[in-house]
Amino acid sequence: MVGDSQGFVVFGALVLVVVVVVAAVLLGKVFRYRYPDTHAARFEQRQLRYVVAPVEVRDEKGAATRLEPGDSVWVHLLVSGDVVVFRDREGDGVLGFAPTSALSPVRPAPAQ
Numbered sequence: 001m002v003g004d005s006q007g008f009v010v011f012g013a014l015v016l017v018v019v020v021v022v023a024a025v026l027l028g029k030v031f032r033y034r035y036p037d038t039h040a041a042r043f044e045q046r047q048l049r050y051v052v053a054p055v056e057v058r059d060e061k062g063a064a065t066r067l068e069p070g071d072s073v074w075v076h077l078l079v080s081g082d083v084v085v086f087r088d089r090e091g092d093g094v095l096g097f098a099p100t101s102a103l104s105p106v107r108p109a110p111a112q
Contacts, residue, residue, distance in 0.1 A: 050104050051108075055067050058097065059095065059096035
């Protein structure tokens with residue numbers, strides 16, 4: 001009798017571990033879908049872009065930084081279509097958010 005119940009205890013523990021792992025994976029998928037790209041972009045995900053139209057980049061506190069045509073910035077494109085503008089390629093400092101229409105992968109020609 002004792003040997004039979006030990007098998008059920010081990011089987012129950014294995015089932016519990018599998019259920020916990022599956023629940024954790026599903027919760028991770030739900031939170032990743034609900035809050036995409038909330039993590040800081042890794043350095044290799046950032047792209048060099050050039051400002052093609054004067055634009056004010058605003059951070060989450062409302063402070064604005066003015067960018068002029070020809071300025072180069074490091075950006076990360078979010079799934080939502082927004083563009084996060086970083087202070088430099090390797091730092092975590094964020095200048096703010098900019099519209100994609102104000103940025104280009106090609107440096108604009110100088111004004112004559």
